[in-house]
Amino acid sequence: MSHSTIKLLEPIVVNRIAAGEASLPRISCAAVIIRPSHVVKELIENAMDANSSQIDCVVKEGGIKLIQIKDNGDGIHQNDLIIACKSHTTSKLHELEDLKNMTTYGFRGEALASISHVSHVTLQSKTSDSICAYRAAYNNGQITSKAPHPCAGNKGTVVGVEDLFYNVPLKRKTLRTPREEYEQIVSVMREYAVHHHSISFTCKKLDSNTFDIKTTGKDLKGAILQLYGSFVFTSLLFIPKTTTEACCFETFVTNPSYGDAKSTKLLLFVNHRAVENRAMKKSIEKMYSQYIPQNMHPFVYISIDVSFLSQDKVIDTISTMIEEELAKWKDDTAKTTVNPQTVPIVGVVADRITIPPVKVPSCQGTLDRFLVKTPSEVTNSPKDPLATKRPLVSKRSMDIQTYCIPQRSQSQNQPSRNPGAVPFPERQPKAKRQSVQANTSPLVSSLESIQELQKDVIHVEDIDLTDLISHHNFVNIVDDSLAIVEHNKLLYTINYNVLGEEMFYQKVLNGCESFGRILLDPPVSICECLNITSGKEEEPSLVPTGNGQIESLLSKHAEMLKTCFSITVVQGHLISLPVLIRDYAPDMNKLPDFLLHFTQIAWEVEKECIDDIARELALLYTPPTWLDPFVGDPEWESKVQYILLPAMKTNFRVPKYLNQRYIQSLVSITDIQQAFS
Template sequence: MTTQARSPSPTPDGPLPIRRLQESVINRIAAGEIIQRPASALKELIENSLDAGSMSIKITVKDGGMKLLQIQDSGCGIRKADLPILAERFTTSKLSTFSDLARLTTYGFRGEALASISYVSHLTVITKTKTDSCAWKACYADGALAAPRGTTSSEPKACAGNDGTTITVENLFYNTPTRLSALRSSSEEYARILDVVTKYAIHNPHVSFTCKKAGSSAPDVSTPSASTTAQAIRLLYGQTIAKDLLYASISASDQIDATSDASSEDKGETWSAEAHFTNAHYHAKKTVLLLFINHRLVESLRIKKALESIYNGILPKGASPFIYLSLQIDPQSVDVNVHPTKREVHFLDEETIIERIASSLQQKLIGQSQSRVFEYQTLLTGGIAESQNVKGKGKERENQRGTEESPTSDRTDSPSMTPSSQKPRKTLSQHKVRTSLQDRTLESMFPVTSSQTAANGGSGSKAADFDDSSPVPNPLKTREIKASECSLTSVQKLRRAIVQGTHRQLHEILEKHTFVGIVDVNRCLSLIQYSTKLYLVNHGALAEELFYQLGLRQFGNICRIKLDPPPPLKDLVKLAVDVEEGIERSSLSRPQIVDRIVDVLMARREMLSEYFSLDISADGAVESIPMLLRNYTPNLDKLPLFLMRLGPQVNWASERECFESFLRELAFFYVPEPLSPTHTDEAPQSEAEDKSMRWQLQHVLFPAIARYLVAPKSLLDRDVVQVANLPDLYRVFERC
């Protein structure tokens, strides 16, 4: 039985004397306020890297950050002369007087992060500035320089290193066992670390973030530089959220309505905000709010409740949205010195600003849609994975299908048939499965005045508009796409990864589906049927995975689409860079970015031609692009965007990651979607373009999906949704 230590009671002679705490005790208490867990330590280190102007941040974690937490950046580095006081408390380059707090625009300013980390871990720093001829390595303990293991001198030592700073935190909380025992499991702590990295990667899309476990070859979070916020959200949170995102930009000068406070201009109120938030079609169980005030990740219960309230009349009960909000306020109106970890901030006119932002987002939601769509996900394979005791029913269903097609057929010629099986059994209507390709599609249910030719890469095939009595056009005769012979280990591993990630039941649905029709070309929604079930699929997501697999399947032996005349590479990249958002936050100008991307592609044009059939001439002309699927032509309006993304989005340093990221970008280029997410009334999609895209989807893409796509489990999230089941519909009709 343990006893709790009690404070000594006052003596009869009087109160106990007041003593000054030892410096080590003071520092360790303060460290507990700043560094609460590995994720909070990483947050401080990421902020330091961003303050240093880093464009690349790589994070390595072991045992949830308790054994190892390493962050490597490409920032400006630390001067050797500053290393002796680097880990002392209240040493900073951000402040000199108290009045500087009113003009603060950086993340850190008190100089407590590295000091606090050094009190509860073994801290090592390797840093190099651009003017240094070598890097310098220093170890710290309790805020001061310490001698590395096996040495006696604590002075910084010269070593090899790149420009920037690498900070290694080992054995976190080794000297505070109570704090260490209070932490969660290593997997939960690692999940918190990934959450911090993801949030900062969303807010800093111009910075490349990488986070992985020690010893792992594949990162768990990886983002390219020179992206946009919307692209980062799509990469990190998935297409499920990205396709339902809305964007709003609000500032103090915007008038929300006629009754808005007109005195804000007189007060000199200056603030602005931008938000990416989901519409009425998306809902989750828990609200995801990424709130940044003056680029600092903070929490605000008032802002969260105000934003959740605008969804009360839009989303179903218990559903929550995804919101990213970045608020820029005059630093003189913000008090950042409220919380030890800077998790909370206070600012002037908080209630008015929150109300203005909430009203703007609400109006955007109302203007986007007056109704919401309810979707439900059920067991996709209700008729596939039967139990062992009913396996024989599969043959019985085949007999029923034969009965449905030929009710009077005589099957007594089979010697194994018993007399009871000779009688055709009546199949209930709700269990009948449509198998004839002559049955009607969605398009056949609408009257067509005249047939039109659908452009299909020069094939001259006509779009099929037919009713029940019209014959079905012959399917396109395409050659079998055979896997190329490749001895590269990286390609073989990528191919094996596809096979290992197959979802057998979803693969069967897509392989044996019957195409029903296209619901929405712009939103990439189509209907397919399997067995007695109807599925709503995101054909854009299916196509992206298909074209990635086709590119990997034909690696090194891809056909070409010749461009005549060949356009200049630099002009194409310039077109995409000129319309790209967020480049202003980069340290490079737009012409410099164009030149850098062109130089990267020109330096690797032989490899691009040999492996991917992307031919670029010596004078910088794009002569041909890869052809992944015959009779399918990608939207060439997306070619400038494709070429521009090859510069920052492809990892050229690693062979496997290079091939994978290039093929992912190529697949994204091939996705059958308009250049813009939706066509406005001012620039509607032409009827010919719509006809061509629909024809390619029905007669080229979906047959290729059934033939070649190895369905991964990731498509089950929201890209394949069951919307109807015939037996269930019959039960509803019977109740009516």
């Protein structure tokens, strides 16, 4: 591989660069070292200029004691190490004409020189044609030894910056706490890791075994998922690469359903350089204020390619495009449906219809108001709006394979489908809650039976387990039912299937009468769906005398199912299911069993009826078992990690009977560290 030699720039080139920078509007930070994050920015830009595919950052005490940047790039030649930290020495620019075709981040030769004047710098580097690595130390831009020393090392460069601002005590006093400075370093690393998503980045503290940033070189959207989480990821709107008179740009923005209470997160890159621009940020915030609540802020990523920067034109163009996309999303949200052919998927969008609690007299707070009306009453009542607005699909065109994927085998470890298989312990006195309070409170139902069931959940809550699940940190998925999590430096295995079933049960109780709907398009024929169960071995008590019996049963209680659970049944077709968790849809393979078990509902007793339906819905929404538990299902692994487990942190009371069998302590992280040390 050819190697670019580091040379000292001619004085005329240095003066021309300085004159050109003085005449340009200042839209970003120069190579002035003000904070540790500025050191990190300059060093990772150098690493990217060296064609690196892996960049690792290690920090001690917020970068004040140590910043170490390691890359696997081209490396620095032994002879070039002697002048590497001198002012105006660079391998990226030799003549003035080279400025016309400049594509690298650095070209002035000032970054390492500036850093070496306020810290102790060490460089260790190895090129592809060198038999060993070479190491040198620098102070005030000068190498401290006669020549670099040979040492062992891999291809690439390791830059160490120690004791930042050791010779400028007044500057040190202006720095923030090590924690705040480290957070700023992580923020800078995140921005570059998103834009340069083909490069793998890591960042961690020196005394920590946990990476605060660890990317694997995925696509742009995958990098945002890794670095900013599923909430941002599932809210993204993409504006593809657009060329206008002002510029060429592409953008990822969050839709109005997302909001960050802290501040607007703007990742702005101009010609692949990270810049800060208050005018752009102010324009975006003003435009978003029409769509999101006050004191909430969006996430915006913008990459601009421009030859001549006309700031006002660029800002107006991009803001207009973003506003058009938000308005389009707002118009489309009400019409969005979920096609069962595509279920299960991550990021299901369903419209949430919030029905406020209705205060009714105690004599009316029962299921009696949902009793089937007499024929004379039916003729005087309006027809079901869904029956008139949604055309039914011909039965000839309906095939169960159109909305089911290949059937997965059920694990023997799954809890029984009979809601009574896991009995509640005897009622205990209500314990005083000491765990963290949920972010939102469950809705108060107008049905007394639901209120009683909610009280039963509170009576059997294990406060310690609730605290564990509310504050856990995800570690890994083990198989189709177990995951490893961390809490208070202890590792636990949790059965997310069993916990998920209990969580969905509580979601049904807490959201009754106010669910959003997942619309099934096309509607599911109940009889044809139940035909799937005819070839399966079922318990004798579950085999119906005919599929028409279940269809008739669901039609009889259609109004109650629709009002309480958003389960809409019209003329023998299942139209909708409830939204229990945002961006989550059940596995449609479970739908036949779900419908079949409606023969076991205790329809005559209100409380038992609600409990049975809630249990059956919980089973339907619980993640399925995989075909091969040792290989896994990437789609459902992603759902478990980014949707199911985070949902357990809010409004979920873990019952006591899940204590030892489904949540087990493994080992202390401290013990592991001591064993390895």
